[in-house]
Amino acid sequence: MNTMVPAVNVEALKDTTLLNMGIFALFVAVTMVIVFRASRNNKTAADYYAAGRSFTGSQNGTAIAGDYLSAASFLGITGAIAINGYDGFLYSIGFLVAWLVALLLVAELLRNTGKFTMADVLSFRLRQRPVRIAAALSTLAVCFFYLLAQMAGAGSLISLLLGISDWGGQALVIIVVGALMIMYVLIGGMKGTTWVQIIKAILLIAGAAVMTAMVLAVYGFNVSSLLGSAAEAANNPAVLNPGLQYGKTETSKLDFMSLGLALVLGTAALPHVLMRFYTVPTAKEARKSVVWAIWLIGLFYLFTLVLGYGAAALVGAETIKSAPGGVNSAAPLLAFHLGGPLLLGFISAVAFATILAVVAGLTITAAASFAHDIYANVISKGKADADTEVKVARRTVVVIGVLAILGGIFANGQNVAFLVALAFAVAASANLPTIVYSLFWRKFTTQGAVWSMYGGLAAAILLITFSPVVSGAKTSMIPGANFALFPLSNPGIVSIPLAFFLGWLGTVLDKRREDPVKQAEMEVRSLTGVGAEKAVDH
Amino acid sequence: MGNEAQPQDATASVDFQEVQQTERFKTLRKRHRSFVFPMAVVFLLWYFAYVLLAAYAVDFMSTKVWGNINVGLILGLLQFVTTFGITAWYVSYSNRKLDPIAAEIRNEIEGHEFDKDGNVISGVKK
DSSP: OOOOOOOOOHHHHHTTHHHHHHHHHHHHHHHHHHHHHHHTTOOSHHHHHHGGGOOOHHHHHHHHHHHHSOHIIIIIIHHHHHHHTHHHHHHHHHHHHHHHHIIIIIHHHHHHHOSSSHHHHHTSSSOHHHHHHHHHHHHHHHHHHHHHHHHHHHHHHHHHHTOOOSHHHHHHHHHHHHHHHHHHHHHHHHHHHHHHHHHHHHHHHHHHHHHHHHHHHHTTTOHHHHHHHHHHHHTOGGGGSTTTTTOSSHHHHHHHHHHHHHHHHHGGGOHHHHHHGGGSSSHHHHHHHHHHHHHHHHHHHHHHHHHHHHHHHHTOHHHHHHSTTGGGGHHHHHHHHHHHHHHHHHHHHHHHHHHHHHHHHHHHHHHHIIIIIIIIIIISTTOSOHHHHHHHHHHHHHHHHHHHHHHHHHHTTSOOHHHHHHHHHHIIIIIHHHHHHHHHOTTOOHHHHHHHHHHHHHHHHHHHHTSTTTBSSTTSSBTTOOOOOSOOSOOHHHHHHHHHHHHHHHHHTOOSOOOHHHHHHHHHHHHHOTTOOOOOOO | OOSSOSOTTTTTTBOHHHHHHSHHHHHHHHHHHHHHHHHHHHHHHHHHHHHHHHHHOHHHHTOEEETTEEHHHHHHHHHHHHHHHHHHHHHHHIIIIIHHHHHHHHHHHHTTTTBTTOOOSSSOOO
C-alpha cells in the first residue's frame, strides 16, 4: 500500500459547506420531530427534569456517552494523537478510568437517595439551606465553565467546517446553534435532551467506527504498520512514545499529574453527569447505564487512537496544523481523505450535533439546579408548587441559553481550553469530597460540607487565576500581564486534597452533631433503594 | 394519571435506625464496602502508576515489544482491559451478593416490618 498519499487539498473543503449544512439540517429536523413527540407527556417536575425516570439503562448509558463525548473528546483527542502522538492517548485513558469512580462509589447510591439534583443528595442528612446553596453554586459554576468552553469551541469549529471565517458570520452561527439548543431544552425538557444525546452518540460512534475500519483496511488490519507509517510520516519515532507533549519539563510532568487527578476524580462529580442517573427507574438501571457508558466510551477512545495515528500517517501533521481550525481539524481532514465530501459532511454534522447535545445537557442541569435548589428550596422554602418550579426552570433555560450565546460570541477565538480543565477541577474539588463523605462517613457534618465545597471551589478558581493559563505565557488569556504565581495550569493536585482535608477538618471542629435518624435513613435508602423515586406512570 | 400520585412519603413511619442495626443490613453494608473500597484503591493506584511511568519512565515505556508496539501502548491498552474487567466483575458481584439481600430488606420495610409504632404486622420483627 502506498503510504505517501497526496496531501489533502484544504481548499476543496470549502466546496462541501452546503453538503455539511444539509446533513446538519437533516439531523436537526429529525431530532426536532422526536423532541416534539417526546414532549407531549411533559407534565410534572419529574417529567421535565428527569424524563419521568422512564429511560432504560442502555438508553441512558448511550445518552451518557453522548453527553460525555464532547467535541473536545472527538476533535481534540484525535488531533492531539495526530500531532503529539502517545500523549493524546494518555489523556483519553483518564477520561475512561474515571467512570469506575462513578460506577463503584456514586451512581447507584445517588440514584437511591436523590430526586433531581446533586444537592438533593448532599443536603439529605445535613442542614438544608447552607448545603443546598453551596451545592447549587458549585453546580452552576461547573456548568457555566463547561458551557462557555463548548460555545467558544463552536466558533473555531464553524470556521473549519463551514468555511465561515469572518467574526459576524461565526456569531450568527453561534446564535443559531444556541437558539436551537434553547428550543430543544424548552420544549423537550430532559426527555428531548436525552433523545438528542442518544441519536448523536449513535451517529458519532458509528461514524468513528466506519473511519477506524477504513484506516485499518489501508494497513491490512496491522496496527504495527499503521504506527510505523505514522512515525515515518511525522519523521519522528518519538510519536509512539510518551513525553512529546507533557514530558518537556518537570513542571509539565507535574501538570500532567494534576490533570490526571482532576480527570479521574472530576467525572463522577460533574453535575450534568450525575443528573442523568435520575432518568432511570431504579438503581439497577443506573448501574446498567454506567456499564453501557463505559463500554461505549472505551470503544470510542480505542477508535480515536487509530484515527489519531491514521490522521498522522495519511494526512500529515503539517497539513493538519496549517488547516483552519488547526489541531481540531485532524478528524475532519481524515474523513475527507478516506471518504470524500460525503464522509466529511457526515462527520462535520456529527461534530455540530455534539456541541448541541452537550450544551443542552449542561443547560437543563443548570436550570434544574437553579429552579429546584435555589428557587424552590431556598427562596420559597419548599412552598412553591411543582408547576411554578418548572415554570422557573423554563425561564432559567432561556436566560442561560442567552448567556451561553453571548459568552460564545465574546469568547470566540480566545484560548478557553482551561475552562474544561477548570470545570473538572472544580467538580473534583468542590463536589467529590462532599459526595463521598456524605455517602460513606457517618460523622460528616454541615460545617465539613460547607468548608469543603466553598474551599474547593475557591481554591480551584484562585489557582487558575494565578496560573500560566491566565497570564505570564505566550498562550495565556492575557499574554501582556504576568501575575502567574502558581506554576501549574491545572489546580487539581492542590485543590482536591485541600478540599478533602477541609471536609475532615470542618467536621472534627464542628460542635453540632447531625441527626442520627437522618443518617440511618440515608444509609438504608442508599443501599436498599427503599422509598426511592419511582418512574412516572403515564 | 401522570402526576406524582404515588404516596408522598411511603417510608415516613419506618424506623430506619432499627433497620440499620439489623444483622442483614450490616451484612449488606459490609459486602458493598468490602468490594468497592479495595477495588477503588486498586484501580486508582494502577492508574497513577501508569501515569507516573508515562511521565518519568519514558525509556521503559518506549521499549519495543512486537513490531512498532511498545510497552507504553500495551500498558495503556491494559488500562482499558482492567476498566472493562472491573466493570464486569462488579456487575456480577452485585447481581449475586448485593441485589438479592437489598431486595429482601426493601420488601420487609415496605411490608411495614420496621414501623415505628411497633405494630408488628407480619410478626417476624427482627
